[in-house]
Amino acid sequence: MKCPTDGNILKAGEVEAHAGYGCSSCKGAWLPKSYVASLKYTKEFEPEKFWTNLTNKPHHITQFRCPSNCGVLHSIDDLAGIKYCSTCLGMWFESSTLTMMLKGYRNKKEPVTITDATMGFFDIIGHLLP
Numbered sequence: 414m415k416c417p418t419d420g421n422i423l424k425a426g427e428v429e430a431h432a433g434y435g436c437s438s439c440k441g442a443w444l445p446k447s448y449v450a451s452l453k454y455t456k457e458f459e460p461e462k463f464w465t466n467l468t469n470k471p472h473h474i475t476q477f478r479c480p481s482n483c484g485v486l487h488s489i490d491d492l493a494g495i496k497y498c499s500t501c502l503g504m505w506f507e508s509s510t511l512t513m514m515l516k517g518y519r520n521k522k523e524p525v526t527i528t529d530a531t532m533g534f535f536d537i538i539g540h541l542l543p
Contacts, residue, residue: 414434414443414480414481414482415478416436416438416439416441416443417441417443417477417478417479417480417486417496417505418436418439418441418477418507419436419438419439421436421437421438423435423436423443424436424437431444431448431451431452431455432448432451433448434480439507439508440509441505441506441507441508442505442506442511443480443503443504443505443506444503444504444511446501446502446503449463449502449503449504452518454521455521456515456518456519456520456521457518457519457521458518464502467489467492467497468499470489470491470492471489471490471491472487472489473487473490474487475487475496477496479498479501480503480505481498481501481503483498483501484499485498486498487499493510494506494507494509494510494513495507495510495514
């Protein structure tokens with residue numbers, strides 16, 4: 414597989430403590446669909462919901478080829494640094510973008526804090542009130 418940014422060969426290994434493919438020159442990361450789905454084992458992450466939200470957001474076709482060579486990558490308007498293949502649902506993360514995304518999801522073994530519970534409570538109340 415080749416990096417969509419600079420054409421270098423992607424190397425299999427750990428990418429942010431998850432299996433993936435990294436580019437040694439641009440520091441981008443490619444996660445095939447099954448690798449993205451495996452995030453649910455370590456993070457409070459719902460892959461199907463994530464892909465549904467992803468494909469429903471405004472996006473644009475780019476000139477970048479999918480590293481799996483099955484199509485072109487799409488960019489998402491409000492997710493800078495992330496591109497996905499609409500054919501295989503693999504995802505390309507520019508340098509440090511995967512790190513930033515993963516910070517948004519709690520680890521499976523993290524305890525729920527009072528702040529989290531309070532925010533969740535107010536979110537629910539906000540949705541119930543007109």
